[in-house]
Amino acid sequence: MTTPPIKAVLFDLDDTLWPLDAVIKRAENTLYEWLAIHAPGVTQRFTQDGLRALRADLLPTDPRYRYDLWALRHATLTRACEECGEDTARMLQAMAVFSEARNAVTPFDDVASGLASLGHRHLLGSVSNGFADLQAIGLAHHFRASFAARQFGSAKPDPAIFLAACEALGVAPGETLYVGDDPLLDVAGARNAGLQAGWMNRFGRTLPDHIVPAAQFTTLHDIDRWLRQPA
Incomplete structure (x- = not known):
């Protein structure tokens, strides 16, 4: 079965865009x-x-x-x-x-430029279980849709919050890459909702054997390079 092209990238926030x-x-x-x-x-x-x-x-x-x-x-x-x-x-x-x-976070060095680059070619959104304020942090302008569990009424790994973000962006789950650091909440959660799942491993961690992401990344620039690869 051919994997559909990625039209949107959804991000976890804590420990994906900044250390928590x-x-x-x-x-x-x-x-x-x-x-x-x-x-x-x-x-x-x-x-x-x-x-x-x-x-x-x-x-x-x-x-x-x-x-x-x-x-x-x-x-x-x-x-x-x-x-x-x-x-x-x-x-x-x-x-x-x-x-x-x-909200006094310091994004990883690759985040501002990485989001800007990805945003030229893909719709961007965020899905988080935390209550960070992207407006206060200064990153809200990168995202077309942002979902926080507190406002939505359920948390990852519930498929509903992933699917709501896809719907808000007007893309199918299979056309969406979700990137996060937590193997269960992010990788398994996104896969169970029908999204493609990428694991952000900024801290040299090891995945459980039963968690298999579509790709592993250490920076947002890795995501950009992976998405630019020929199908």
Whole structure:
């Protein structure tokens, strides 16, 4: 069976377009410092690890938390305030502090030029389980459609969010390449939705044997070169 030509490229965001771990650590530190000033009872009772444990405890209590990480973090802070007698209303401001720090990402060096090059020949979109703000980050103009699990109401690897992005771009799943770093959420998820799946391996990781992407990449320029190959 002949593989149809790729008309669109969809991207994961975290650890595909920018590294995430250091960003989350910095954002959590910034939030904790804010809490120490504005809700000191929380930091007197909970360490950062304690807040992470509370978040893990809350995760299975509401199906929404599986796809809305903002809501999960806000619920965690609210519960911590309730246990400490702090003002829960201030946690919206706390989440604004966290979100600003969470959006202070530094894209990999190839991202700006790679997206610009790919965008000349293909429709571009994004599908993410996180709640990064592409407008705040400065990359939104590259994408015709961007889907975040929080707004959509389901998360990868649910086929629905991949298919919705394809529909928004006006392309068939088989005409779409999805690129992400997570073997299960991104590669297997996209394949199960009928898309072609590329694995972005920026950190020298190893794929499980049962995960077979259409191609492996380390930069966006690798994607551009792969797409330019003769059929």
